[in-house]
Amino acid sequence: MAIVSLPKIKHVRAFTVRGGGADYHDQGAGHWIDDHIATPMSRYPEYRQSRQSFGINVLGTLVVEIEAEDGTIGFAVTTGGEPACYIVEKHLARFLEGRSPTDYEKIWDQMYFSTQYYGRKGLVINAISGVDLALWDLLGKLRQEPVYHMLGGAVRDELQFYATGARPDVAKELGFIGGKMPLHHGPAEGIEGLKKNIVELADMRAKVGPDFWLMWDCWMALDVDYATRLAIAAHEHGLKWIEEAISPDDYWGYQQLKRNVPTGMLVTTGEHEATRWGFRMLMEMDCCDIIQPDVGWCGGVTELLKISALADAAGKMVVPHGSSVYSYHFVVTRHNSPFAEFLMMHPGPTEVVPMFAPQLLGEPVPENGKIRASALDAPGFGVELNREIAMHRPYTH
Ligand SMILES: C[C@H](O)[C@H](O)CC(=O)C(=O)O
Numbered sequence: 162m163a164i165v166s167l168p169k170i171k172h173v174r175a176f177t178v179r180g181g182g183a184d185y186h187d188q189g190a191g192h193w194i195d196d197h198i199a200t201p202m203s204r205y206p207e208y209r210q211s212r213q214s215f216g217i218n219v220l221g222t223l224v225v226e227i228e229a230e231d232g233t234i235g236f237a238v239t240t241g242g243e244p245a246c247y248i249v250e251k252h253l254a255r256f257l258e259g260r261s262p263t264d265y266e267k268i269w270d271q272m273y274f275s276t277q278y279y280g281r282k283g284l285v286i287n288a289i290s291g292v293d294l295a296l297w298d299l300l301g302k303l304r305q306e307p308v309y310h311m312l313g314g315a316v317r318d319e320l321q322f323y324a325t326g327a328r329p330d331v332a333k334e335l336g337f338i339g340g341k342m343p344l345h346h347g348p349a350e351g352i353e354g355l356k357k358n359i360v361e362l363a364d365m366r367a368k369v370g371p372d373f374w375l376m377w378d379c380w381m382a383l384d385v386d387y388a389t390r391l392a393i394a395a396h397e398h399g400l401k402w403i404e405e406a407i408s409p410d411d412y413w414g415y416q417q418l419k420r421n422v423p424t425g426m427l428v429t430t431g432e433h434e435a436t437r438w439g440f441r442m443l444m445e446m447d448c449c450d451i452i453q454p455d456v457g458w459c460g461g462v463t464e465l466l467k468i469s470a471l472a473d474a475a476g477k478m479v480v481p482h483g484s485s486v487y488s489y490h491f492v493v494t495r496h497n498s499p500f501a502e503f504l505m506m507h508p509g510p511t512e513v514v515p516m517f518a519p520q521l522l523g524e525p526v527p528e529n530g531k532i533r534a535s536a537l538d539a540p541g542f543g544v545e546l547n548r549e550i551a552m553h554r555p556y557t558h
């Protein structure tokens with residue numbers, strides 16, 4: 162029997178988009194995601210009220226398109242904006258054009274090692290992730306298979322979600338299994354701030370009852386001492402996990418924090434970590450209980466598979482940072498990813514709205530906190546690019 166050979170990759174293009182999902186919070190005024198959230202910049206009073214004030218939204222969205230010789234287009238949406246477009250067009254595209262889309266391992270290896278002298282983490286890995294996701298989308302479209310089939314198939318019939326947002330009480334009504342709140346006050350706001358954090362948690366616990374999961378997302382804002390005191394005070398209010406409490410570079414701090422938190426409370430981190438090597442460090446140093454790679458930032462699906470295998474062997478759960486279909490197709494295929502995150506992008510947040518609007522069309526959203534695996538049954542990642550949005554291609558090659 163002859164082996165089917167797929168059309169080769171003809172062209173790689175990179176675009177920017179402003180506003181909406183995948184942009185690192187380029188949201189309008191009054192959105193919960195930009196309302197006095199504790200960050201590493203909160204030590205400067207002038208940057209405390211809004212993350213946009215220190216530039217969280219400067220990059221904007223990256224859209225990568227990969228076109229095959231037969232005209233089929235795979236695409237992906239992640240963070241990185243114009244600088245990532247430059248990297249994709251001027252550097253990475255050469256490792257794809259003229260190649261078969263089945264060669265994703267070699268392509269990833271060449272993208273990573275050719276950029277290693279200026280890459281390894283952050284923006285460059287965002288760009289590599291965007292290309293890798295677009296490649297998997299193209300492969301699925303050419304093979305007429307959903308990505309989750311190519312990753313080994315579903316290990317369960319549905320995905321179950323917790324919601325991230327400022328209103329876990331509403332998330333409970335909407336059917337989610339838990340609610341992860343942004344932490345509002347960091348160490349620079351002293352003991353008063355710490356007390357305000359605990360009051361917020363206690364109020365939310367009173368609203369949601371004893372069994373609903375409540376977690377805190379600390380977005381790298383704390384130090385080990387503050388995080389330890391916060392965790393101890395939060396324990397009596399049933400905090401399930403403390404997330405990204407300190408700098409992602411401080412592996413030693415995470416190791417200490419994991420030892421310090423009360424028994425039963427989980428330490429989670431990893432959304433700003435990248436590649437198998439970064440996650441190996443987190444796991445070998447026993448920094449956390451759950452790793453949270455973002456598929457669009459950690460190296461894409463090709464790298465996530467390696468990270469996840471390491472985690473499985475180390476007995477750690479992998480619950481990717483909210484990245485919509487890009488994580489759903491992965492989570493549904495892995496036993497050590499028993500639930501998923503849904504990032505509430507409604508400003509309230511009091512309604513379930515698509516995470517990557519307006520860029521994606523056909524993005525499934527949880528109903529009663531769940532998405533059926535069969536909702537992913539479409540070629541590639543199962544979504545289309547909304548061609549009505551204003552896309553800008555700053556560079557060509
Ligand atoms: C709400 C958090 O500060 C952040 O914007 C999202 C995040 O870290 C998460 O969903 O996890």
Ligand SMILES: [Mg+2]
Binds near residue numbers: 405
């Ligand atoms: Mg987080």
